[in-house]
Amino acid sequence: MTVKGARASHPLREAPFARLWVSGLLTEIGKWVLQLALPLYVLALTHSPLVTSVVAMLGLLPSFVVAPLAGTLVDRFEQRRFLVAVGMGQAAMLTPLLWVRDAGDLWMIYLVAGSEAILTVAFESVKNVALSTFVDPEQLVGANAAISLNASLGRLVGSPLGGLLLSWAGLHTVLAFAAASFLIASALAWTIPRRATARPTAAENTGFWAGLGETLRTIRYVPTLRGTFICVALLSVAQGMFVVLFLLFVTDLLGGGDAQAGLLRGVQAVGGFLGTVTVGLLTRKLAAPRLLTVGVLTFAAVSAVTWNLSLTSLGFAVYAVLFAAAGVPAVWLAAAWLSLVQQSSPLPLRGRVMACVLGLSDGLQALGMLAAGLLTGVMGTLSALNVQAALLLAAGLLTFRTLPRRLAPAKAPEPASASIGVPGIGPAGRQAS
Incomplete structure (x- = not known):
């Protein structure tokens, strides 16, 4: 439905x-x-x-x-x-x-x-x-x-x-x-009413390996999916680094403890609520590709300011405001990339494409955690935090450079036999190019 x-x-x-x-x-x-x-x-x-x-x-x-x-x-x-x-x-x-x-x-x-x-x-x-x-x-x-x-x-x-x-x-x-x-x-x-959900019947007889190959080809050859996939990859490494570096930021650079760390993570939910409220206003002006760019670049800017303000002697309340502010673009960018994956994926493969993006995100977050530990041993906490902000900046610039301003209207997926040029990808898979 x-x-x-x-x-x-x-x-x-x-x-x-x-x-x-x-x-x-x-x-x-x-x-x-x-x-x-x-x-x-x-x-x-x-x-x-x-x-x-x-x-x-x-x-x-x-x-x-x-x-x-x-x-x-x-x-x-x-x-x-x-x-x-x-x-x-x-x-x-x-x-x-x-x-x-x-x-x-x-x-x-x-x-x-x-x-x-x-x-x-x-x-x-x-x-x-x-x-x-x-x-x-x-x-x-x-x-x-x-x-x-x-x-x-x-x-x-x-x-x-x-x-x-x-x-x-x-x-x-x-x-x-x-x-x-x-x-x-x-x-x-x-x-949830049964009529509200659907089962994509076109994928029922597709074997696992054939379906996986078709999914990877779809991600590779649909420009919107490919750009979104790379953006999410960079964001995930940055998020994994944050999980480790955040604790060092609070303890080493701000001189705080468990209570301060808990407060800073908690106020991000306040920013998340504001992001949810304001995303409707933004979508009146920006399509999902540009919303992703704005969200990532804003998130990168807030992160860079937050990390480098630790060189000053500002009060803890300032950082609470900044962490709350970071929660706003975090919701914008998450809403945007989810929408891009949903709208650019052929329905019979949509579950596999979404699972691949989420699985990649989890794996690269783990890689980011490892990278954070290695970087802090070489360059110190603040420098490692700036590397994390640089990854966010790179992700934002990438989306601006590679994603179209707007998505083409969605079309019904066609069988793989109707594909032109790339096996397993029909016109519906190309509609976001």
Whole structure:
């Protein structure tokens, strides 16, 4: 079903999207509860920062490896049922942690962390494909902005809640809360009208390797997808660097501690809310390609100013304002690249393309974490932070140079046999060139 209507209402006013949004928010909260609580639990269990970092990395790397398979499943099954199945799987996979007692049971934590990462990329893929099938194209950027806000809200609520539940009531309470979040999200997904989602039948008989090859050719030969893919790659490396460098920025350059670090990460959610509110105003003037450029370049500028102001003796409140400001363009750019992938991908391959982008993002974030550790040993924290800002600048300049100002109107996908020039890519795959 496509949500139609003459009025330009916000997509959250439409019941199918509102249910999908709340389902995604609950999943984000459950994910962040686990991402905060599990490493803390492992650190208390082993007193080993190395083992703790392995658990954190397992939240990213598995999705990089299995994303194409997850995308294949997304393209083959009806989206509503797939959302329900993934949510139930996320809850069920927490069960082994009930038997963790000491460091000898770490393998169960590794298993759960990796499994949750795989299920998360599957959930994100099908969620982003589903909304693109029942939200009008003119509402797509606003819908993606609302979806992007979920990550900020989930982190704002889930991270402190995970720490509180672990310290006050123990791991089992953390697991119960996370499982409840996933199950309620599944129940909400089940209430989405079946007619609101679709199953792309053209991909049902495509083998895994043939489908993967067609997906990679689509990304390579559709200019909008290729440019967006490279932009997301640079953003992901920069984000991975930020995860490590942020803590050093607070402790080494600002002289703060845990409380200050938590506050700065939290105020980004305030900026995320403002980004969601303002994205509608921007889309009246800018199409998704230019919105991506503006979002990335603004994010790069705010980052560079924030890092280099640490050379002065400004008060901590100034940095709180800057971190809140950074949350605004973060939502703009996320909404833009999601919309570009959705609008430029042929429907039968959309799940696979989305999963490939998300898997690549997770893998390159892990690479960025490693790069940050290596750079700080060579050039110091501030110089490494400026490298991170330079990556953001490069991503913004790339989008300005390579992406068209506007996308061509979407066309219905045609069979692979109708392709001209590139096997497996029909005119619908070329519509964004």
